[in-house]
Amino acid sequence: MRLNDPEWQARGPRSAGLPPVHPGLTAGEAASYGRARRASARRGCMVLEALDPGTEHGRVYRALVCLPRTGVAELAAETGIRPETVRRLLDELVARNVAVALDGGAWEAHSPAEITESALRRDAVRRAEARQSGTELERLFRFVRREEGHYGALEVLTDTERILATMQRMQRAANQEMRIIDRPPYFAQPSYYANQETLQFDRMAAGVGYRTIYYESAYNDGTVPDIPRMVAKGEQARTLKEPPMKLVIADDQLAVVTLEAEGGQSVVALLIRPSSLFTALSNTFETLWKLAVPISAVGADTLDDDRDRVILTLMASGATDEAIARRLELSRRTVVRRVALLLDRLGATTRFQAGVQAARRGWL
Template sequence: MLEILGLAPDEYDLYRVLVESASATPSELASTLDVDVDDVTAYLESLEQRGLVGRHVSGDHEHFTASPPSVAIGSLIVERQRWLRRAEIELERLNELYRKAGDERTASDLVDLVPGRQAGMQRVAQLLRAARREVRLTVRTTKLTTAEYDFAEERRGVERGVRFRVLAERGVLDRPNMLTEFHDGQGIDVRLAPSLPSRLLVVDSEVAMVPVMASPDDLSGGALIVHRSGILDSLIALFEGLWSHGTPLLQSSPSSPDDLEETDARILRLLNAGLTDHKVSNQLGLSARTVQRRMSRLMERAGVETRLQLGVAAKQRGWL
């Protein structure tokens, strides 16, 4: 838990045991933790050097006590915050140097080649981890029908407050429970398109990444990293054009009227996005019969006879 402060898991466990007890000998700690006493002694020496524990002699044995967490751990946190602030200052300085150098870039400097599939996937993760404001991402069907991509970095980005706009081909929803990958719309706006020309990643409107090969799903040749330039502006414009014609899947902060169950609201949103009953059932973990039964009940409530009429009525009633 406190690895970020430089404490190994075993050291933290040892410190916690000491926090819960008045004092203890190395042998008592070894017995409690089921760890070799020599290892416990080494951990205690390490903790003592950092001021987390103190020792005193009682009788023939050395006893150890934990320093107050607010003092011991607090000082580690303050020190780490100091180092992080120094790193932020250095980052700002490097960014300023990078921007100045960018003004002197030649045409050949505007695009970098990342060779190979593995290096390309690593760079994707790196760019997503560096995102601060907004990420634009296109997702093609073939990428999501495999297990290689789990949206882990996107989820971490959302937790940092980064806004994600994901433009995905409708076929991605052939993958069961795909909505769980999209956080059910929380922090990630998703729109669907019948097809997309290529994969595209744009981070903070400062850098973009596209496959090298002409085939939109072939990453064997690696990827191109595009820096601020007319090319980047064109890629952003391409995304925005495709985005404007996409069909919204979920709203950023989905909410349902008080008289409409959340499951029914999800069904309506997915059907409105053009999904079939089968795909809706896959996404929500429901049977096709359940989806159909809920749709029939909604049609009765709205006083309509067809799904087209239900779509109109749902918008009038604020269900969509």
């Protein structure tokens, strides 16, 4: 079987003996289902844009929050955006249930808290979809792993030493970035993990970036590297409750997925070269990276300062630095400094992202 064979791709996995990806659906229904999922993702992006003041949608929505029951002319004056563009943006916000059109040509914003909650629920759906993607990949993996060898863009590895050597060669050959999902099974000797830390430090010193997603209980696992030390050395690290797979991606060239073999007594790995499957794995990593919680190089993952909690709450509701300073009776400079520190600690680039990450950590 060759997964890069056009004839095989045209027939699809059903005719090759693999169960359908969406049991019970015809090919047309499955295609419609995929289009619906992509449309849902686009709607989610619109909601995020509405809460990001750095976008045109965000500027109009913020103006609606501050100016209830407002017309197009007032919003255009407030945002500095041309009236015809404001009208188009308002129509799009209404279509995404972020705003509502009132009688008399006025517009009103929906509650920021409701929109934030909707975004968090959508995150939960994306988690479930990522988990399903991992399950489907495992089904494909078990289909092709009947014996070791090459299958087009795929290569099945069953020898433990060969799997470990392959992952180290990938790191030595990488020029730009390693992307890793670090979760069980752990099947190497302790000396291997010590050598792996040294290799990673050397590669980071040579300019290769490392982004690693650790499973949520990694801090309690003695097999996992010292995460704070790795972060202090330059690794970008995040945690996720249940990553769907153990994955290593080197640049945009090679990927390795490792799973327990039948019976759990050994491991097998799938080496993937550039292909549609490689692209799917790369996209899955990026989705999980957005869902994962950043790990800070300093301090525990708790928020002990009640003042910072209030700042985060006000940020999530759309308050400006000046409004926060007045509310807490602080100088604007102090608020700007605290906001910058909180954004850095949360690994966020916008106030909305900071609010979502803080909610995930239980800080709000």
